[in-house]
Amino acid sequence: MTNQNQAAPSRVRIQTGAATIPAAVTGTTAAPAFQPELVFDARDVSIFYGAKQALSAVTLGIRRGEITALIGPSGCGKTTFLRSLNRMNDSVSGFRIDGSVRYHGHELYGGNVDQVEVRRRIGMVFQKPNPFPKSIYDNVAWAPRNLGLRRGLDERVEEALRGAALWDEVKDRLKDSALGLSGGQQQRLCIARAIAIEPDVLLLDEPASALDPIATGAIEDLMHSLKGRFTIVIVTHNMQQAARVADRTAFFSLETGGEKPVGTLIEVGETEQIFSNPRDPRTRDYVTGRFG
């Protein structure tokens, strides 16, 4: 595990070129003494949509119980990477993935892996709130029911809604349509729906990008409260958001290696280090608002 985890930063250093190494080395050599358990271990992951390459050779470990933020400009492949972690890209025509993504040591794209089982354990919340056109209660109860978890359904729904910090707002109108909720409430309902089946991991794809600042704050508070119970990976355009919620941050960017720009992982590290003392000048330019 030691070597796997260290592989990511060292690989990045090589890619960024000799000039940047000296400043960077001092930061990385102080490796943590304990070995965090990896939930995802992605190695050399390249993703293609048809002939177009979206992501090039990403090596990234996601640690258990932590919040990992994926940041970077539009089109840099961060959402593509996120969706590859629970195989949501499989239904996109022309999708192809090279390299290896291990989930608790199991090859995620292995031959005997069932997509439905993968998503049962790795839940996802999308950019746009997408509640079912059903009641609030039925939205949360839907997946447990279909997975055969019928016993104690009321308690499960309540617990999920409490977990998503929504219970107090909706407890008196559980039978009302979920479509009547505000955008922020709908998104928290989607999170409640996802945690109602007690997944291992939550993938959040820009969960607050369609929300106002107050609703965004509620979602961020919620993420802090979910931390530890779930391993969380969040894609965000909003750097302050990453700085506020994430333990570790990975910066993706578009790199013009060949003739066409391809999404690349530039740097990953503790959030504080990424924002205060980035090793790579491209990261520094991005987090300080100076685009390369």
Add this chain to the structure above:
Amino acid sequence: MSDRLTPDPSAPLTPSGNLKRRQLVSRAAELAATAAAVAAIAVLAIVIWTVASRGIKAIDLDFVFTGYPTGVGPMLLGTIVISLVATLMAMPVGVLIALFLTEYAGAKGVRSMKMVLDLLNGLPSIVLGVFVFALLVDHKQQSGFAGSVALAIIELPLIARGSQEVLLLVPKGLREASDALGVARWRSVLTVVLPTALGGIVTATVLAVARAAGETAPLILASSVFDPKSFTVNPFESMPNVPVWIYKLSEEGNPEGFAEAWGMSLLLVSFILFASLGARALLARSKRKLSS
């Protein structure tokens, strides 16, 4: 040299050259198109007016609820049963075809299946009548059921295409949401996609029934030898029905029979008219619900 493309800029802004003639041609085309549209409305209005003015005299309670010679109750009942049985056969298959088109088929499958449905929709009803005659009536006996089979074939493409249209309106986000919850596709289809599209599917079915209820050719072959006095609901014998009875009465040259035929025509036309208008209103409502 006299053909100057750029007119003298100081000339007054009145039509120059052949502009007058071109405007006249343009006006004529517009007029012809509008007249054609008005003609279509006029045809519908004249047909409805003729049927209504001649048929209304024949209609009273006895006409609807008693048998020959005072009323046409058995024919109405027979048409209801034949259409109902046809719909019970066509609706599940039609909805499954629509699900195949929207949930399972690839682009190629969709293209070829749409063509098959369009061809099926274009089959002359007399051909279907002959087909059903050879299959179910010849060497056996006429039956309402044989008529239902022919009508089911007529309804099938209408239900399939209509349902497909509504299923396509179900937001992609809902399918992604249910996929991401680790629930197998069929459960999602059954409990999220179909209920969301239900209004539209019902509409498509009602429109198909309205179309099929008036089909005469298949019934002349399948269910034309009947006793106009007997109320029967057994589809495995020849059943009295409205289209064939209208046809028979019209052939007889008996003025009372004509009045009765007009009465039945009015009932048939009003059913089709109200069913179509009602169904369209329902469809518009469920489309609004889906797009908001």
